[in-house]
Amino acid sequence: MNIREKYGYPLCCNKCTELGDEPRRLTEIEPFHKDGSAIKLKLIGQDSTIVKDPERVNTVLMLNEISGRNGQLRKWLETELIGKGNFDNVEIYATNLVKCQFSKPPSQSGGKSFLEIRFKNCKSYLYSEIENYKPTLILTFGEPAHFLFSKELEVLNGQLKSKMKNDFNGNFVRAKINNTEFDYSPCLHITTFRVAETYCDSIKIFKSKLAERLKKQEII
8 A cells, every 4th residue: 555545645636626726746746754663743734836847846845855956845854943863763744735736836826715725625635644644743834834724623732823923832732633633833934944033932942842742752
């Protein structure tokens, strides 16, 4: 059984044809998965759209790439956010809220409203991925991903405002989707993370608390 079938990432989809969308590069882009001996971390991006050379995206968040321009996010995760040792040790599964690429970034086509209507058609896949993978911890990248994902959650402990400036603070909430429980926090996207002076203290706290969580337990 391949990773798509195991966790519920779609093999094909025509749910958005009524919106005028045709599936774009859905079959060429694979979810990312790596085994590990520590906790199960799930990373959720927004979508797979990039402006320049979209065909170079063949894995969610391009996490299969270790070096070069395609490996920028993985290098950032290993060196600045998760840490090399933690990245090697934790089990990681990465997916996107919306699985298809678009001809131009959603920010140029209506932003959150454009994504929201398409996520309604896509979220059953995300639910399956969460239920099948059973993550210990979920991080979403960027404001739109947090906004849409947080509205799907039943928060068990803590609170969420669905806004990055309120919720990116190092406090991980306990939440669930259907019967699957996990800890959750949004995370600034790589491009924002590096220039967000207003988040300076929050970044330090978040990185410290994330490191603690990634190290505190092993899968039995």
